[in-house]
Amino acid sequence: MTDDLTLNMNAYLPLRDVVFHTLREAILKGDLKPGERLMELQLAAKLGVSRTPIREAIRMLEQEGLAVTMPRKGAEVAKMTLKDMEDVLEIREALDELAVRIACEKITEEQLKKLIAVKEEFEANTKSGDLKKIAESDVLFHDIIYMATGNPKLVTMLNNLREQVYRYRVEYIKNPKNYPVLIAEHEAIVEGVKNHDAKKASGAMHEHVANQAAAVKEIIQGQE
Amino acid sequence: MTDDLTLNMNAYLPLRDVVFHTLREAILKGDLKPGERLMELQLAAKLGVSRTPIREAIRMLEQEGLAVTMPRKGAEVAKMTLKDMEDVLEIREALDELAVRIACEKITEEQLKKLIAVKEEFEANTKSGDLKKIAESDVLFHDIIYMATGNPKLVTMLNNLREQVYRYRVEYIKNPKNYPVLIAEHEAIVEGVKNHDAKKASGAMHEHVANQAAAVKEIIQGQE
DNA sequence: GATACAATCATTGTATACAAAATACAGAGG
DNA sequence: CCTCTGTATTTTGTATACAATGATTGTATC
Numbered sequence: 001m002t003d004d005l006t007l008n009m010n011a012y013l014p015l016r017d018v019v020f021h022t023l024r025e026a027i028l029k030g031d032l033k034p035g036e037r038l039m040e041l042q043l044a045a046k047l048g049v050s051r052t053p054i055r056e057a058i059r060m061l062e063q064e065g066l067a068v069t070m071p072r073k074g075a076e077v078a079k080m081t082l083k084d085m086e087d088v089l090e091i092r093e094a095l096d097e098l099a100v101r102i103a104c105e106k107i108t109e110e111q112l113k114k115l116i117a118v119k120e121e122f123e124a125n126t127k128s129g130d131l132k133k134i135a136e137s138d139v140l141f142h143d144i145i146y147m148a149t150g151n152p153k154l155v156t157m158l159n160n161l162r163e164q165v166y167r168y169r170v171e172y173i174k175n176p177k178n179y180p181v182l183i184a185e186h187e188a189i190v191e192g193v194k195n196h197d198a199k200k201a202s203g204a205m206h207e208h209v210a211n212q213a214a215a216v217k218e219i220i221q222g223q224e
Numbered sequence: 225m226t227d228d229l230t231l232n233m234n235a236y237l238p239l240r241d242v243v244f245h246t247l248r249e250a251i252l253k254g255d256l257k258p259g260e261r262l263m264e265l266q267l268a269a270k271l272g273v274s275r276t277p278i279r280e281a282i283r284m285l286e287q288e289g290l291a292v293t294m295p296r297k298g299a300e301v302a303k304m305t306l307k308d309m310e311d312v313l314e315i316r317e318a319l320d321e322l323a324v325r326i327a328c329e330k331i332t333e334e335q336l337k338k339l340i341a342v343k344e345e346f347e348a349n350t351k352s353g354d355l356k357k358i359a360e361s362d363v364l365f366h367d368i369i370y371m372a373t374g375n376p377k378l379v380t381m382l383n384n385l386r387e388q389v390y391r392y393r394v395e396y397i398k399n400p401k402n403y404p405v406l407i408a409e410h411e412a413i414v415e416g417v418k419n420h421d422a423k424k425a426s427g428a429m430h431e432h433v434a435n436q437a438a439a440v441k442e443i444i445q446g447q448e
Numbered sequence: 449g450a451t452a453c454a455a456t457c458a459t460t461g462t463a464t465a466c467a468a469a470a471t472a473c474a475g476a477g478g
Numbered sequence: 479c480c481t482c483t484g485t486a487t488t489t490t491g492t493a494t495a496c497a498a499t500g501a502t503t504g505t506a507t508c
Contacts (some may be wrong), residue, residue, distance in 0.1 A: 014295050014491065016283070039459070050493040052276075055460095059240070059280045063287030065377070071238050072460060072499055087375040094322040095315070102314070151311045153289070157381070238461065263489070274463040279490090296469055296490060 015053035020060045022047065027066050027077055028166045038067060038075040064160060082220050085165065089213040092161045096142075096209050097202040099158060100189060103148040104198040112194060115144045119186045126179040135173050141186060145193070168216045181211060239277035244284045246271065251290050251301050252390045258303040262291060288384060306444050309389065313437040316385045320366075320433050321426040323382060324413060327372040328422040336418060339368045343410050350403040359397050365410060369417070392440045405435060 023043075026032040038058055040051045047054070058075045061067035069075040107115070122137040142162070146155045172178060185208040192201025247267075250256040262282055264275045271278070282299045285291035293299035331339070346361040366386070370379045396402060409432040416425025 016491085017295075041459070044493095051460095052492055052494090056280060056283045059283040060287050063284050071241075074460060084377070087377045090326070090375060091319070091322070091378055091381065094318050098315070098318040151314060153308070153311045154315055157315065240461085265489070275490090276462055276464090297471095298490060 015049050016056040016060070019043075019047060019049065019053050019057035023057055023061060024064070024066060024163075027061070028163055030167050032077050034077050034079040036077045038077065040074070065164060080164070080167075080220075082217060085168070085216060085220055086213075088161055088164050089209070089216065092158070092165070093206060093209045093213065095154065095158055095161065096205050099146055099149050099154060100193065100201045100205040101198040102151065102154075103145045104193050104196045104201050106150055107145075107148040107193055111144055111148045115141065115148075115193065116190055118144060119190050122186060123183050126176070126183065129176070131170075131173060135170065138173065138182075145189075165212075165216060168219050169212065171219045172212060172215045178215070182208075185211070239273050240280040240284070243267075243271060243273065243277050243281035247281055247285060248288070248290060248387075251285070252387055254391050256301050258301050260301045262299040262301065264298070289388065304388070304391075304444075306441060309392070309440060309444055310437075312385055312388050313433070313440065316382070316389070317430060317433045317437065319378065319382055319385065320429050323370055323373050323378060324417065324425045324429040325422040326375065326378075327369045328417055328420045328425050330374055331369075331372040331417055335368055335372045339365065339372075339417065340414055342368060343414050346410060347407050350400070350407065353400070355394075355397060359394065362397065362406070369413075389436075389440060392443050393436065395443045396436060396439045402439070406432075409435070 023032065023038070032038070038061075040054050040058075043054045044051045058067055058069065062069055062075065066078055067075045068078050118137055118141045122134065122141055125133040125137050139162075142158075146158050149155065185204060188204035189201055189208065192198070192204055247256065247262070256262070262285075264278045264282075267278045268275045282291055282293065286293055286299065290302055291299045292302050342361055342365045346358065346365055349357040349361050363386075366382075370382050373379065409428060412428035413425055413432065416422070416428055
């Protein structure tokens with residue numbers, strides 16, 4: 001744990017939630033590395049709280065798949081093997097397709113406008129080269145589709161799945177040679193949704209996620 | 225909470241896990257009813273433990289969607305509206321189809337044999353009329369397919385989704401007029417899997433889940 | 449020098465204590 | 479009779495204390 005890990009206390013939330021969000025962020029950003037132990041006393045000291053909220057936050061991380069605990073040995077950040085990632089991506093493919101199919105039926109005019117706007121924003125951002133903005137607009141693009149399903153449970157699950165790929169996906173976005181493909185894929189998805197053509201949209205989404213999946217797998221293999 | 229809620233202490237597990245499983249069972253069986261408050265002191269007294277493991281178990285239930293907590297107000301058993309159930313079933317449909325598609329590719333000879341055996345066991349059980357056995361063999365039937373995917377994350381998710389429908393599904397199984405349909409659907413699924421025909425298998429699974437979905441929805445509407 | 453064993457230390461598991469917020473209720477005032 | 483308000487009680491949130499387990503280190507013996 002090389003990081004400072006300071007709490008963000010602005011809102012009035014139970015400490016367990018603040019700790020939970022802090023630790024989750026740290027894990028997703030890579031500040032807490034896979035396999036790193038999550039020691040209660042240490043985290044409590046670092047975050048300036050007692051062990052109780054730390055423990056509860058760990059229980060929550062555990063259920064989200066971001067931490068693993070061995071009884072009497074404590075918790076550690078979940079390791080992601082290539083196989084784990086493939087498993088996640090397999091599910092994500094199916095659910096992202098489902099989401100876009102539903103979105104084709106249910107999307108409102110307003111959401112559609114927003115989707116098109118964000119698609120263009122994404123394209124602009126790839127030109128500026130600001131990685132953070134690129135990632136943000138990509139996330140937003142998919143969020144709009146998720147929201148358009150009107151299925152909050154699906155949204156939660158997809159967010160959770162996306163989270164798990166997060167660390168590696170950044171690498172994918174770093175490489176500018178992927179931009180044209182990404183843009184074309186987004187374009188195809190929008191085209192499908194706009195025409196309420198579930199077949200086209202889900203096909204495009206399938207390709208989009210599958211390409212990302214392939215790239216992420218390559219990145220992981222490169223790291224091993 | 226009309227129930228006794230005694231702990232099952234046979235295995236050596238942390239109390240939080242024992243409490244978690246106990247509460248989960250109670251919720252799924254309907255002993256703890258939707259909307260019922262989960263008061264820490266009360267549960268702690270009833271289960272003979274302190275508040276700490278109770279709290280941690282509640283955090284876990286929360287992440288599984290079985291409990292909802294309002295800060296400073298406490299937790300209660302999650303209510304399932306018709307909409308919630310539709311949302312869950314929508315996801316389940318997609319993932320069950322995914323599972324059976326993968327199973328078509330990956331299932332081993334041994335698993336296939338087992339699947340056929342359990343299918344027949346299910347048929348036999350419908351004839352005997354033992355509800356518990358019917359439900360068990362139905363669960364097992366689907367479990368074999370889940371396991372055949374070789375994707376533990378998918379298995380976990382599907383189990384979780386299934387859990388959420390559990391309370392209502394029992395009603396579905398109670399009605400003997402559904403048995404011929406269920407048997408035919410299982411037959412079609414097995415047929416598809418056996419021939420590694422993903423299209424047929426996923427079509428059959430789609431119908432299977434969709435039928436159940438329709439029935440569950442009817443039951444809920446009847447209750448409201 | 450290697451191995452077995454004991455003592456010590458670090459860390460988790462559980463219980464309890466204390467603080468703060470929310471709720472329930474009773475009494476005063478209109 | 480209703481409403482408002484202040485107080486008592488309940489309940490959650492957080493911290494701390496104690497117990498038990500597991501890891502580590504050091505020492506004695508072969």
